Amino acid sequence: MTDTILGLIGFSLVFLAAVLMAAFAYLRRKSVPPLREIPAYARLRRAIGRVVEDGSRLHVSLGRGALVTPQSASALAGLALLRRLADLTSVGDRPPIATSGDGALALLSQSTLQGAAEDAKLAYDPSAGRLTGLTPFSYAAGAIPSIRDENVSTTVLMGNFGVEAALLTDASERANAFCVAGSDNLAAQAVLYASAREPLIGEELYSAGAYIEPAPLQTASLTVQDVLRWLFIAILLGGALLKVAGLL
Amino acid sequence: MKLKGLLSAVIAILCGLVVLAGYFIRLPFLVKASSIFLNWAVLLTAFAVLLGIFNLLIVHIGKVTGKQKGALYSILLVLAMLVTFVIGLVIPLYPKAAPALDFIFRTFQLPVEASLMALLAVTLTYASIRLLNRRLSVFAVIFIVTVLLILLGTAPIPFVGSVPWVSDSLRPVIAQVLAAGGARGILIGVALGALVTGLRVLFGADRPYGGK
Numbered sequence: 001m002t003d004t005i006l007g008l009i010g011f012s013l014v015f016l017a018a019v020l021m022a023a024f025a026y027l028r029r030k031s032v033p034p035l036r037e038i039p040a041y042a043r044l045r046r047a048i049g050r051v052v053e054d055g056s057r058l059h060v061s062l063g064r065g066a067l068v069t070p071q072s073a074s075a076l077a078g079l080a081l082l083r084r085l086a087d088l089t090s091v092g093d094r095p096p097i098a099t100s101g102d103g104a105l106a107l108l109s110q111s112t113l114q115g116a117a118e119d120a121k122l123a124y125d126p127s128a129g130r131l132t133g134l135t136p137f138s139y140a141a142g143a144i145p146s147i148r149d150e151n152v153s154t155t156v157l158m159g160n161f162g163v164e165a166a167l168l169t170d171a172s173e174r175a176n177a178f179c180v181a182g183s184d185n186l187a188a189q190a191v192l193y194a195s196a197r198e199p200l201i202g203e204e205l206y207s208a209g210a211y212i213e214p215a216p217l218q219t220a221s222l223t224v225q226d227v228l229r230w231l232f233i234a235i236l237l238g239g240a241l242l243k244v245a246g247l248l
Numbered sequence: 249m250k251l252k253g254l255l256s257a258v259i260a261i262l263c264g265l266v267v268l269a270g271y272f273i274r275l276p277f278l279v280k281a282s283s284i285f286l287n288w289a290v291l292l293t294a295f296a297v298l299l300g301i302f303n304l305l306i307v308h309i310g311k312v313t314g315k316q317k318g319a320l321y322s323i324l325l326v327l328a329m330l331v332t333f334v335i336g337l338v339i340p341l342y343p344k345a346a347p348a349l350d351f352i353f354r355t356f357q358l359p360v361e362a363s364l365m366a367l368l369a370v371t372l373t374y375a376s377i378r379l380l381n382r383r384l385s386v387f388a389v390i391f392i393v394t395v396l397l398i399l400l401g402t403a404p405i406p407f408v409g410s411v412p413w414v415s416d417s418l419r420p421v422i423a424q425v426l427a428a429g430g431a432r433g434i435l436i437g438v439a440l441g442a443l444v445t446g447l448r449v450l451f452g453a454d455r456p457y458g459g460k
Contacts, residue, residue, distance in 0.1 A: 067293060202437035206441030
């Protein structure tokens, strides 16, 4: 019985979010609403410009979020950002590289980079999307040479990382590369706050698409996130008040 | 949109909707279809690991043949990978070879990962010091002060032992009240972000399976 009720609540939440997203996207199809400033994305846009101008390379690290686990959402957000960044840097001298710590994610990164290369009518390098290791530290150790040896000037860490992300941000710092980093893992977020030049905290990781290339559905998804957040705040406060009043 | 892209988008969105519906609506045919799709995904993921390892091998062989920087390490990696792979293949036919894999894991993998963990401790200490230099703000100061208080409250000081008030009262308040509250807030944000990311994929706005 409890499972059924929880299932219904979950379904209602997803359905509500989907309806709101479609409605906001439709209502705002002609104009993009102003978004609150996230300095990391503003600086990332500038860094992408530099990548194109000075002929250096962009490195996107997608983490280890397997697609059949709850961590897949951060990996999907990373892949979506990879596609946008690959499009933006397609006019540069060097194609971007993507490293990941999961086989399926590596294949998807290759497919994403291939799609971007085909759209820009450029030759695709199959080694641009790489699996660098299957354990947290082997993944980090395998990705470090890509940052160090391949003329990388901008590193984006976006996906599921653990504390090993600090090794990547440190390598990026040593290579004097600009680094934006976000993870869905709490420990990694704390580590990235200290070590990354531009850390992304909490849900900022999932809003990359809307900030890099605003589209109605992207910005609508951010509005839905805000609406649901206020709904949760109201429920939490209401529950606390009811508890204090002895009604719950 | 190209036909291939359209077809992959339709298949991906339909599969996603069936799995999502099967998770919430417990109708037998939906649950069965959802379970079949998930099993296919697990099988494909396992196969993707093999392809990923093959890709890793190709990248490092390319480094060796192209005489790129760090080619020596690539030779070691390729050799180690081939030896481990062959031993793994031999084990089902010759089970006495099983300890060899265990030996490789305990002698090479474990110490290397442990030393990277130790390196991480140094890296994080350095990063914390650098944080104040790079991003001097109220939040950075709060971050460093909290780290120091938690360290002081957790690790006993040599010849002194645990610091009385910090270990008994302050550390539990910071860790179990302030940090736990903040962590829950961040986790709710992450969950909402994950939800809308999934919906963007279902709407076809984000297409991680290729296409634009």
